[in-house]
Amino acid sequence: MHSIQQLQNIIDKAVKETTYPLEPKELYQPIAYLMALGGKRLRPALVLMATDLFNGNIDDALSPALAVELFHNFTLMHDDIMDKAPLRRGQPTVHAKWNDSVAILSGDVMFVKAYKMMIQVKPEILSDVLEVFNATAIGVCEGQQIDMNFENRDIVEVDEYLEMIRLKTAVLVGGALKIGALIGNASKTDADNLYQFGENLGIAFQLQDDILDVYGDPLKFGKQVGGDIISNKKTFLLIKALELAKGDDLIALKHWITKTDFNAEEKVNAVRNIYDKIGIRDLSERLMQSYTQIALNNLEKIKAPAENKSVLMDFADMLIKREN
Amino acid sequence: MHSIQQLQNIIDKAVKETTYPLEPKELYQPIAYLMALGGKRLRPALVLMATDLFNGNIDDALSPALAVELFHNFTLMHDDIMDKAPLRRGQPTVHAKWNDSVAILSGDVMFVKAYKMMIQVKPEILSDVLEVFNATAIGVCEGQQIDMNFENRDIVEVDEYLEMIRLKTAVLVGGALKIGALIGNASKTDADNLYQFGENLGIAFQLQDDILDVYGDPLKFGKQVGGDIISNKKTFLLIKALELAKGDDLIALKHWITKTDFNAEEKVNAVRNIYDKIGIRDLSERLMQSYTQIALNNLEKIKAPAENKSVLMDFADMLIKREN
Numbered sequence: 001m002h003s004i005q006q007l008q009n010i011i012d013k014a015v016k017e018t019t020y021p022l023e024p025k026e027l028y029q030p031i032a033y034l035m036a037l038g039g040k041r042l043r044p045a046l047v048l049m050a051t052d053l054f055n056g057n058i059d060d061a062l063s064p065a066l067a068v069e070l071f072h073n074f075t076l077m078h079d080d081i082m083d084k085a086p087l088r089r090g091q092p093t094v095h096a097k098w099n100d101s102v103a104i105l106s107g108d109v110m111f112v113k114a115y116k117m118m119i120q121v122k123p124e125i126l127s128d129v130l131e132v133f134n135a136t137a138i139g140v141c142e143g144q145q146i147d148m149n150f151e152n153r154d155i156v157e158v159d160e161y162l163e164m165i166r167l168k169t170a171v172l173v174g175g176a177l178k179i180g181a182l183i184g185n186a187s188k189t190d191a192d193n194l195y196q197f198g199e200n201l202g203i204a205f206q207l208q209d210d211i212l213d214v215y216g217d218p219l220k221f222g223k224q225v226g227g228d229i230i231s232n233k234k235t236f237l238l239i240k241a242l243e244l245a246k247g248d249d250l251i252a253l254k255h256w257i258t259k260t261d262f263n264a265e266e267k268v269n270a271v272r273n274i275y276d277k278i279g280i281r282d283l284s285e286r287l288m289q290s291y292t293q294i295a296l297n298n299l300e301k302i303k304a305p306a307e308n309k310s311v312l313m314d315f316a317d318m319l320i321k322r323e324n
Numbered sequence: 325m326h327s328i329q330q331l332q333n334i335i336d337k338a339v340k341e342t343t344y345p346l347e348p349k350e351l352y353q354p355i356a357y358l359m360a361l362g363g364k365r366l367r368p369a370l371v372l373m374a375t376d377l378f379n380g381n382i383d384d385a386l387s388p389a390l391a392v393e394l395f396h397n398f399t400l401m402h403d404d405i406m407d408k409a410p411l412r413r414g415q416p417t418v419h420a421k422w423n424d425s426v427a428i429l430s431g432d433v434m435f436v437k438a439y440k441m442m443i444q445v446k447p448e449i450l451s452d453v454l455e456v457f458n459a460t461a462i463g464v465c466e467g468q469q470i471d472m473n474f475e476n477r478d479i480v481e482v483d484e485y486l487e488m489i490r491l492k493t494a495v496l497v498g499g500a501l502k503i504g505a506l507i508g509n510a511s512k513t514d515a516d517n518l519y520q521f522g523e524n525l526g527i528a529f530q531l532q533d534d535i536l537d538v539y540g541d542p543l544k545f546g547k548q549v550g551g552d553i554i555s556n557k558k559t560f561l562l563i564k565a566l567e568l569a570k571g572d573d574l575i576a577l578k579h580w581i582t583k584t585d586f587n588a589e590e591k592v593n594a595v596r597n598i599y600d601k602i603g604i605r606d607l608s609e610r611l612m613q614s615y616t617q618i619a620l621n622n623l624e625k626i627k628a629p630a631e632n633k634s635v636l637m638d639f640a641d642m643l644i645k646r647e648n
Contacts, residue, residue: 027466100405115454131443
């Protein structure tokens with residue numbers, strides 16, 4: 001069984017070695033550009049990790065793992081157009097560096113390339129793997145649409161938020177693991193349990209992201225701490241705060257949300273103070289930990305060597321303790 | 325063997341019977357809307373026709389045929405954003421009726437749905453079918469990019485133009501037929517020949533489109549006759565005219581191309597007069613017919629019952645005689 005770091009390195013090397021056609025350059029340069037921006041390569045590493053868990057051959061999982069990374073970056077390329085995001089990993093987004101048309105079409109090609117890599121699996125599991133991949137892709141798109149719809153709503157319930165992050169973030173974590181499990185010849189039950197492990201861990205992962213956005217160390221976080229507060233992003237923290245805040249706290253919170261002209265630092269500090277008063281950080285961490293615990297229970301049920309499972313436990317542990 | 329009309333009716337009925345999830349409605353309503361706008365359903369009918377050619381069961385080809393129609397409409401949805409097109413089949417385009425983000429994401433989901441329908445084929449041909457489908461999808465995207473690049477160029481060569489329409493239009497005609505052939509258990513050679521038939525016919529199809537855009541009957545064409553002339557679209561007709569026109573004709577042609585303030589009818593008539601003087605219509609029709617002839621030669625080589633082949637010959641005949 002390989003360590004997470006080893007698997008990430010394998011992916012990173014394979015991404016670096018991937019070449020694209022030279023022409024039309026407007027299609028292929030943006031793919032190479034975005035793939036080279038880096039990222040933690042966690043999703044593709046999960047494909048390898050799942051194959052490894054069942055003592056499968058991780059060489060068989062490399063193409064599908066790259067397919068997952070290509071797919072993930074395709075969704076980023078399109079999401080960044082929709083979100084009008086100027087930066088991705090500190091560099092200009094594709095639509096900002098080229099234009100919207102390039103980002104749309106280059107993204108489409110990237111999606112096809114993902115399928116091309118995914119169909120490299122053995123014929124006997126091809127249909128099952130593609131079923132997981134298609135369901136994952138549809139879930140991610142639905143999650144992105146629901147997230148965009150939240151922007152136009154005043155009130156979002158906690159349950160709706162959890163369903164949105166399940167679709168937008170967690171199904172891909174589950175899908176990546178399930179695909180790796182199928183490649184490793186896992187039984188259907190084990191593959192399904194590993195999917196559940198991934199989905200629950202994915203929700204925990206996103207909750208941790210939301211917590212770090214408010215409470216992260218600016219020197220370690222990599223993005224602007226407080227970004228979600230500044231943009232009134234309807235995360236678990238804000239939704240729960242709006243539910244629990246009373247009296248002057250509620251008035252102050254609503255004041256900051258509706259204010260269009262403000263000092264960013266002042267708003268971040270004021271909202272964080274309200275969060276602190278009503279214990280939002282603690283609530284968020286407890287929810288995140290409860291999803292992690294459910295994930296670990298899912299892992300428990302899987303028939304695989306204990307020493308192999310420990311890598312996935314370490315991974316879960318790493319996710320909830322990470323600082324960026 | 326079914327007639328083209330019968331096959332189109334089968335597709336039309338299946339498209340009408342297809343339902344989509346209700347939520348998120350911004351994702352699924354645009355798919356249902358665009359698919360209901362109609363069109364000739366030629367590409368999916370070709371999948372069925374190819375299966376039928378080899379006496380395969382067309383029921384096995386219905387899902388893949390719908391996949392081809394979904395894929396074609398997905399490319400239209402995204403192309404219309406890039407082309408800033410306000411209308412599609414006389415109705416508002418998806419990005420015009422909703423917005424760009426909806427058209428991007430709904431298109432992405434449509435593409436996944438196409439894959440979902442495509443993987444319904446028998447497991448033993450799944451890998452081959454997906455290889456054709458992926459290659460087709462990449463070709464179509466490359467063609468669209470090259471077409472967009474042409475807009476920013478002063479000179480385009482005839483060969484470059486033919487390669488662009490091969491990718492943008494013809495590979496999907498070939499791909500649809502090849503997928504149908506695989507479903508009908510055709511030999512590799514027959515499937516490849518049918519692909520070539522489709523690709524050559526697809527080029528002829530696009531050339532006929534270009535001719536109709538200039539010489540079509542306004543009452544039958546369905547789009548504005550002269551649209552390509554008004555927008556200086558680099559079709560075979562314009563490229564060839566720029567190559568052949570001399571003296572005052574060339575000066576007049578360049579004058580109309582560079583003029584930004586003009587009366588549309590006057591420009592269309594003037595450019596058409598130049599085309600007529602140098603015999604562009606005749607040249608275009610001869611090129612179109614020569615591609616059709618190559619296609620028929622490809623068909624000739626295929627081992628299939630003569631009476632079945634005649635439906636494909638009728639189809640080729642219909643394409644080059646069509647008025648819309």
